[in-house]
Amino acid sequence: MLQLIKSLARDERGVSALEYAVLAGIIVVAVVGAGSVLSGSSGLSSLFTTLMTKISSAI
DSSP states (O other), X not given: OXXXXXXXXXXXXXXXXXXXXXXXXXXXXXXXXXHHHHSXXXXXXXXXXXXXXXXXXXX
8 A cells, every 4th residue: 555655656647637737727717817808898899999090080
């Protein structure tokens, strides 16, 4: 039993899977955050409308 615990402590295969899971979680949080910032009345469509209005008035 002690040998099994020692071999599990030295095994690093699960560490890379954990790193990938943490990285995937960070990416999901970033995508959700970007989506919530760019949506709504003051989001991306409003930004482009304002930009086109300023460009049209400058021309």
